[in-house]
Amino acid sequence: MMSPLAERLPPATPALHRTGLLLGLALLLAGCADMTSTSAPRLTKDGAAARSNYAVTPKNIDAVRARALDTVNNTRSSAGLGPLALDGSLNSAAERHSASMSRQKRAWAFGEDGSSPIHRASQAGFQGGFLGEMVSETYQSEVQAIATWAAKPELRAILLDPRATRLGIGAFQDPDMKLWWTLNVGQ
Amino acid sequence: MWVSKTEQEMAQSFNRRRLLGYGAFAAAGLAAPGLLRAQVTMVQPTQGHHHNVAGFSAQRWQDHFQHLRKGAILCDLTSRVLHFWSEDEQTYLVYPSSVPRDEEHTQLGYTEIVLKRRNPTWVPTPTMRAADPTLPASVPPGPENPMGSRALNLGWQYYRIHGIDNLDKIGRPASSGCVGLFNPNVEELFELVQVGTQVRFL
16 A cells, blocks of 8 residues: 555665765755655654655654554543544545545645545445545654644544544645645544 | 654643734744643644645535435535535435535525526525626526526525536635535536435535
């Protein structure tokens, strides 16, 4: 499910050979995207990307999802609400929609096939009740995407739906590092 | 954790916010009052980062209508989506829609379909023509018609659910109060609704 991410990201290492060690070191210091790490990319204390090239890869998506889950659950906990658990079907639906938004170059709820979030969740095998979806087109981290959603009342209501128990998170990254985030909530 | 501030940081941050007041936050495009009320905030959106965001809320007809006689249409202007439930509940449709461009043009509440029109002629309202005197008195059916291929007149004067001339309007705040759908979608909806079908603009 995750392979398109890796294939579409620019390779970091060939540049080192072509341009010599000094430039290579400079690139390393500037923070080349690490395509092999299973850790989520580093954040500042505000939850923003610590480096300009924030890479979400097939290797680190699990760590990114875990961090997103923590962020959502911390937000819910501070509002007196119970935690959500990651859901494989909702993850798949979110993943599919992130890729679709990249193709459409548009952050919105509908797929290029006209599919609604409810339809996609159902197609991905989600058996529960679908509650809502949030999307973001940004160069920023999942944590900052969630913070931005949480600051908008109409989106905050989805994040803080008292009925919610399940969470899906999808990412797709363009070659220029732009991220298309999708977050699905269900019960 | 990654995003948790220490209690001291949170207290400082909260006090600073209280000093700034909500006006300063609104001006800076920062936290909504809900976050301030919660007091324990995990992370704030950082200024200067661009996020193009959108949201979709699922809807149950029972939360909006007493019954489904003649079916029901819910236009969620926040999610920019039209929901339709048929009387027998066998058909449930979710379509993206255009929505009113601002609050001044936004009518909320309950109405119903009062007239169904195929290939409608578009007649700009007096307000539209006053605002833009170059508008024609009417536009015949065809690809240039802002009502698209179908129009469902609502009980509110001048308000319609209709098709579209410009696909870019769908999913965006682009109308003078109406809800526009892709033409194939409004054509499908047209066959499923009748005069008297309930409509809510939410």
